[in-house]
Amino acid sequence: MNINLTLIAQALAFAALIWLIATYIWPPLLRAIEERQQKIAEGLAAAERSQMDLAKAQDQVDAAMREARSKANEVIDQAHHRANQIIEQAKNDAVAEANRQKEIAQAEIDAAANRAREDLRRQVSTLAVAGAEKLLKREIDANAHKALLDELAAEI
Structure with a gap:
């Protein structure tokens, strides 16, 4: 056996093996590696887009919360303003009702005072007639002298 042979x-066997590997095995292996690299790159890009979308969504949520607040x-504020208006209206209504009640009471007091004056005038005129009867020692006819008694009551 010859060592050179x-x-x-x-x-030659090694060269054939390299040729077989370079022709049939290496290209699919490189394609698989490139596909895997591409998938990893796409995954990283998708993760980055997701992070950016999440940040945008968080900003939108923050803006919506600020707007809602x-x-x-x-x-x-509108409720407080309306409540103050209602309270003010109720106060005004209460004051108006108190004034109305006061006017009614004042009218009743005035009417009672007028009735009391009329009663007092009648009593005074009756007393005046009674006093005049005693002075004159005779009876005065009230119907005959009604005009005189009315005039006397008006003067009092």
Whole structure:
């Protein structure tokens, strides 16, 4: 056995093996590696997009919360304003009702005072007539002298 022939045969076998690997095995292996790299890159890009979308969504949520708080504060302010209006209206209505009741009471007091004056005038005129009867020692006819008694009552 010749060492040169063995070395050449091994070199040819090695070259054939390299050619087979480079032709049939290496391209699919490279394609698989490239596909895997592409999938990893797409996954990383998708994760980055998701992070950006999450940040945008968080910003939108924050903006919506600020707007909701603002609107809630507006509604609360409007409710306080309306409550103050209702209280003020109730106070005004109460004052108006108190004034009306006061006027009614004053009218009743005035009417009672007028009735009391009329009663007092009648009593005074009756007493005056009674006093005049005693002075004159005779009876005065009330119907005959009604005009005189009315005039006397009006003067008193």
